[in-house]
Amino acid sequence: MWKVLLADDENLIVKGLRRLIDWSALDIEIVGEAMDGHQAEQLILQTHPDLVISDIRMPGLTGLELLSRHKGGPQAPKFIFVSGYEEFEYVRQALSGGAVDYLLKPVSAEELEKAVRKALGLMADSSTAALFRHSPLPIQDFFTQLTADHAFISTDLYQNFTSLLGGKDAPVFAGLCFGLTQDAEQQLEQLPYERRLLQSFVAFNTVRDDLEHNGYGCFLRKEEGRACMMGIFSPGEDPDALLHEAIVRTREKTGYSLRVGVGRLCRSAEDLMHTYEDSLRAFDLYYYDQREILHWDGTPHQSHLSNEDFDAAVTQVFESIVAKSDTVEQDVERVLDIIGDLHYNNRMATYNRVMVFTGDLCQRLYANRLLPGSFSERQDALQQHLQSSRTFGELRQKLLEYYRELLPVVYAAASQRGTAEIVRVQKYIQDHYAEDISLKTLAEVACVSPHYFSAYFKSETGQNYKAYLTRIRMEQALHLVLDTDLKTYEIAKAVGYNNVRRFVEAFRTAYQLSPMDYRKLHKK
Numbered sequence: 001m002w003k004v005l006l007a008d009d010e011n012l013i014v015k016g017l018r019r020l021i022d023w024s025a026l027d028i029e030i031v032g033e034a035m036d037g038h039q040a041e042q043l044i045l046q047t048h049p050d051l052v053i054s055d056i057r058m059p060g061l062t063g064l065e066l067l068s069r070h071k072g073g074p075q076a077p078k079f080i081f082v083s084g085y086e087e088f089e090y091v092r093q094a095l096s097g098g099a100v101d102y103l104l105k106p107v108s109a110e111e112l113e114k115a116v117r118k119a120l121g122l123m124a125d126s127s128t129a130a131l132f133r134h135s136p137l138p139i140q141d142f143f144t145q146l147t148a149d150h151a152f153i154s155t156d157l158y159q160n161f162t163s164l165l166g167g168k169d170a171p172v173f174a175g176l177c178f179g180l181t182q183d184a185e186q187q188l189e190q191l192p193y194e195r196r197l198l199q200s201f202v203a204f205n206t207v208r209d210d211l212e213h214n215g216y217g218c219f220l221r222k223e224e225g226r227a228c229m230m231g232i233f234s235p236g237e238d239p240d241a242l243l244h245e246a247i248v249r250t251r252e253k254t255g256y257s258l259r260v261g262v263g264r265l266c267r268s269a270e271d272l273m274h275t276y277e278d279s280l281r282a283f284d285l286y287y288y289d290q291r292e293i294l295h296w297d298g299t300p301h302q303s304h305l306s307n308e309d310f311d312a313a314v315t316q317v318f319e320s321i322v323a324k325s326d327t328v329e330q331d332v333e334r335v336l337d338i339i340g341d342l343h344y345n346n347r348m349a350t351y352n353r354v355m356v357f358t359g360d361l362c363q364r365l366y367a368n369r370l371l372p373g374s375f376s377e378r379q380d381a382l383q384q385h386l387q388s389s390r391t392f393g394e395l396r397q398k399l400l401e402y403y404r405e406l407l408p409v410v411y412a413a414a415s416q417r418g419t420a421e422i423v424r425v426q427k428y429i430q431d432h433y434a435e436d437i438s439l440k441t442l443a444e445v446a447c448v449s450p451h452y453f454s455a456y457f458k459s460e461t462g463q464n465y466k467a468y469l470t471r472i473r474m475e476q477a478l479h480l481v482l483d484t485d486l487k488t489y490e491i492a493k494a495v496g497y498n499n500v501r502r503f504v505e506a507f508r509t510a511y512q513l514s515p516m517d518y519r520k521l522h523k524k
Contacts, residue, residue: 003031007040007054021113037061056083067097078119161218174231175263175279184256203256210246262295287347301344322455370413421446422460433472434496474510
């Protein structure tokens, strides 16, 4: 709000000026009334008015002397003179000294309001010029860049912006980007597209009008799904509180809830584009964090996890599925937690990584004949299902439901082929236990991938293949210990051990004695 001081040695004139026009409609507050020049100067120093409406001749100091003393400073007020003297010299001195206008008594309401509006325009331009005087980027350039691909005219936005600066001293700016909340979007889903678009614009127009009316924001541009403004605040004001109140009033008027992304606070022209772009980034944070007001401070998200963590987590999901573990759902959520951490504030990268995860997992299941049907058709259907997710939380829920439905299909496929293949593997181990049997070899016998085989074998038999192989070897070793006179190293080689010490340790683990001690005990 602008501040005005009235000064005249005739009290009736001062009272008449106060009542002559609607000052509040012009966003003006009368901060003082002076009856002489000295009192006027004291009030100027105390109240720092933006505009002084004064008589030319007053006791103490004349209006011209006041003008001379208070022109040229960083907070110099504008002057309008209202005088009964029509002398040309007075008029010349007043206008050459920088006065906005010189009105003759008795002044009409129309004349006074016209002069005041002229002063307001000059003050707005002066305020903007002072604010951006040292800026390497002219303020008009910001609006030119902003409207380069848009239908709005940059000069219109600029004029609206400067007029909204009003009488704010050292204003603080913040980019604002408004959109509908998840609940509001769900409300509008029931409407036809054109009607849905119209209702969202109604909500955006309402919050725009609210902020511009109260001098807290200047409209910049409107797009499908969001509306952008430049917030204008005074030092000491709480932008979050003011924005919350505007959002509440919008919800009361339209029935729709809004959210807003807020850029970093700034004071200079070169930072306007930065805070505008910050607000777009803050707006996108809603995908991950569904708060009403979200800020972007310019600091990129620092991930504490890596691609290796992601790969390990995907492998864990696969192994949990193969083992029919109760932790499958928690393991899927772990993968999603890692994705959220790796790609926070990058919705497209998040979505793409989710599809990498589901594609990799499906390929492993198909490679081991644990999924029927077409891989591409399954992935395409999942992609279409996930694309409509408004938030990362919604995407998570859809993906968890997908795997809850998928697991019974996987388990049914595994049960249909498990018994015959496991029997084939067990017979191979029994026939070749004396050889160096590798995981790859057993996977080929089972016709599955090596990566899948270990978990698959344990799921079907209750133990891993190494434990099963060791058991078969120890059974054969015990036979050789009791029924032959072979030395320890000969027995070790006969059951597939090239390292005698490892063989003895394995035998001791199985039977609590070394091979030779076992033989001696049983001979007695």
